[in-house]
Amino acid sequence: MHSESDTSPRILAFCCMYCAYAAADAAGSLRLSYSPSVEIVLVPCSGRVSILDILRALEHGADGVLVAGCEEGSCHFSTGNFRAKKRVEYVRKLLEEIGIEPERVQMHHVSASQGVRFREIVQKVTDEISRLGVINWNKKY
Amino acid sequence: MVVAERKPIKEILAMMADYKKILLVGCKGCVTVCCAGGTKEVGILASALRIAKKKEGKPFEVIEKTLERQCDPEYIEQVAPIVEGEGVEAILSMACSVGPQYLAKRYNVPVYPALNTTFIGGSLEHGVWAEFCQACGNCIIHYFGGICPIARCSKSLLNGPCGGSAGGKCEVSPEIDCAWHLIYERMKALGKLDELTKIFPIKDWSTSRDGGPRKVVREDMKL
Numbered sequence: 001m002h003s004e005s006d007t008s009p010r011i012l013a014f015c016c017m018y019c020a021y022a023a024a025d026a027a028g029s030l031r032l033s034y035s036p037s038v039e040i041v042l043v044p045c046s047g048r049v050s051i052l053d054i055l056r057a058l059e060h061g062a063d064g065v066l067v068a069g070c071e072e073g074s075c076h077f078s079t080g081n082f083r084a085k086k087r088v089e090y091v092r093k094l095l096e097e098i099g100i101e102p103e104r105v106q107m108h109h110v111s112a113s114q115g116v117r118f119r120e121i122v123q124k125v126t127d128e129i130s131r132l133g134v135i136n137w138n139k140k141y
Numbered sequence: 142m143v144v145a146e147r148k149p150i151k152e153i154l155a156m157m158a159d160y161k162k163i164l165l166v167g168c169k170g171c172v173t174v175c176c177a178g179g180t181k182e183v184g185i186l187a188s189a190l191r192i193a194k195k196k197e198g199k200p201f202e203v204i205e206k207t208l209e210r211q212c213d214p215e216y217i218e219q220v221a222p223i224v225e226g227e228g229v230e231a232i233l234s235m236a237c238s239v240g241p242q243y244l245a246k247r248y249n250v251p252v253y254p255a256l257n258t259t260f261i262g263g264s265l266e267h268g269v270w271a272e273f274c275q276a277c278g279n280c281i282i283h284y285f286g287g288i289c290p291i292a293r294c295s296k297s298l299l300n301g302p303c304g305g306s307a308g309g310k311c312e313v314s315p316e317i318d319c320a321w322h323l324i325y326e327r328m329k330a331l332g333k334l335d336e337l338t339k340i341f342p343i344k345d346w347s348t349s350r351d352g353g354p355r356k357v358v359r360e361d362m363k364l
């Protein structure tokens with residue numbers, strides 16, 4: 001959770017084992033550095049990520065959630081990334097109704113060898129969520 | 142099964158505006174099958190409510206519980222220790238509308254429905270449910286090849302399609318199949334088309350909602 005003085009966002013990145021996590025690994029092998037704002041959670045497939053996983057991340061202090069999966073058509077489990085996409089859309093719509101910026105939850109696709117692209121995605125998401133800022137919980141209590 | 146869907150989150154938030162501690166109770170019956178009010182949906186709504194209340198700067202505690210069903214008093218009784226022992230100010234029920242009514246009868250706290258109960262129906266594909274029954278109290282589908290003209294025809298016609306049937310679709314909406322088109326095709330496949338030439342008499346609606354709230358009694362089951 002954030003302390004009063006902490007203004008850097010915390011972003012949880014659900015990365016699928018077969019593509020996104022491998023891409024993160026590739027970025028590491030290439031010694032590419034990316035924002036420490038992002039904390040990676042390994043999942044077997046982006047389709048493993050449920051609506052509740054995303055909401056709980058926000059509820060417990062994340063300022064943004066990135067769901068990173070395989071390119072469309074290349075999912076190791078065939079349609080897992082399509083399911084993830086629909087769930088991300090559901091959450092974005094729900095957040096909008098609650099009054100939280102839907103842009104805080106995003107899905108991106110990357111393939112296993114794309115270490116550079118993984119870094120670009122992480123930077124893009126971090127920049128966008130930094131612009132939105134840390135979620136303004138109305139700290140009256 | 143009874144098919145329902147969650148009310149808009151804004152409507153639910155308005156219902157919960159004055160409360161600090163609620164019990165959110167789901168149902169493992171019909172509403173789990175139609176993905177509206179089961180354990181998963183209880184978790185999602187609880188999380189969404191906590192996030193929304195946190196954004197408003199209001200303290201809010203949600204106790205989550207999912208009962209086997211909410212249409213039997215024995216199951217409703219199971220949340221008594223929570224409602225009566227933990228300072229719950231209101232109950233938000235994710236069952237079909239029967240659930241909140243049973244809860245309201247048993248507990249002396251305000252009870253709110255989180256779902257809109259829509260119809261009796263079944264699934265067409267994963268994630269899609271359609272109306273198949275209107276609970277008219279006198280099932281006649283066997284006269285129509287297993288297709289219910291009361292529920293599936295927009296006008297509940299009993300003696301053939303209206304003039305609005307076109308291309309197998311209903312004039313009310315291109316997404317609605319003309320039930321009479323379906324009945325015709327089914328009876329043709331069964332070799333029973335000649336049965337459709339018989340006039341089906343005017344329906345006695347007293348067995349339906351028109352006769353007032355209904356009750357079914359099994360004397361042999363009463364203790």
